[in-house]
Amino acid sequence: MFTLDQVVPWGRSFDEYGAMFALTADDLARRILGCGDGPASFNAEASRRGTTVISCDPIYRFSREAIGSRIAATYDQVIEQIRENHSDFVWEAIPTPEELGRRRLEAMGAFLDDYPAGVAQGRYVEATLPFLPFADASFELALCSHLLFLYSLQLDAAFHRASLLELVRVAQEVRVFPLLTLGGELSPHLEESGAALRAEGCTVAIEPVPYEFQRGGNAMLRIRRPAS
Numbered sequence: 001m002f003t004l005d006q007v008v009p010w011g012r013s014f015d016e017y018g019a020m021f022a023l024t025a026d027d028l029a030r031r032i033l034g035c036g037d038g039p040a041s042f043n044a045e046a047s048r049r050g051t052t053v054i055s056c057d058p059i060y061r062f063s064r065e066a067i068g069s070r071i072a073a074t075y076d077q078v079i080e081q082i083r084e085n086h087s088d089f090v091w092e093a094i095p096t097p098e099e100l101g102r103r104r105l106e107a108m109g110a111f112l113d114d115y116p117a118g119v120a121q122g123r124y125v126e127a128t129l130p131f132l133p134f135a136d137a138s139f140e141l142a143l144c145s146h147l148l149f150l151y152s153l154q155l156d157a158a159f160h161r162a163s164l165l166e167l168v169r170v171a172q173e174v175r176v177f178p179l180l181t182l183g184g185e186l187s188p189h190l191e192e193s194g195a196a197l198r199a200e201g202c203t204v205a206i207e208p209v210p211y212e213f214q215r216g217g218n219a220m221l222r223i224r225r226p227a228s
């Protein structure tokens, strides 16, 4: 059973999603799925700008209060870990751990403010990879930030393969960032997942993006499924 105790809620902003996934104005005009969006403010900010976005995550089975309490309970621990591993990160766009914390709290605050209305509008949907409750080709673009590949030690090769195939079932194009594990190594599941996707006729490419916080993590995976 999935519990909130297993999750360290940590959410990025619309601007960070824009950079991590090299999003263009044309991309933002597409129907987007954010898979594993958690407490990111991408949905809140993109929806306000007129983009059609649905976010899915197992934590959306919980109330705003429960998610907010979990953010408060884990925040100091996350910032402490980042201080301890300071040299693993590129402190340019974000200059200090304190500024990182401020930006993350701002993004997660925007998510929490938007969450009740977003749930009512169907923009936050409870779902857990590798199974998504959406029809084939429901989306033009799916984004998956800081879940697949990052947790390569916790989530095995079969999970990655099944999850990526599920994402290309529901979306014409899928982008995943980062391609590194939590330890900063290239994911051991990248090659095999790519082969499984190509075997289904997908095109798979690793592309540089204008975002690097985890040192060396400045590339995304772009997958396009064959036209049906």
Ligand SMILES: C[S@@+](CC[C@H](N)C(=O)[O-])C[C@H]1O[C@@H](n2cnc3c(N)ncnc32)[C@H](O)[C@@H]1O
Pocket: 007, 008, 009, 010, 011, 012, 013, 035, 036, 037, 038, 039, 040, 056, 057, 058, 059, 127, 128, 129, 130, 144, 145, 146, 147
């Ligand atoms: C590190 S957070 C990243 C949040 C957001 N994507 C971002 O980059 O700011 C990872 C998220 O993945 C979600 N998650 C964990 N297991 C999942 C699964 N099997 N399917 C979908 N989401 C999952 C967690 O609940 C959490 O919100």
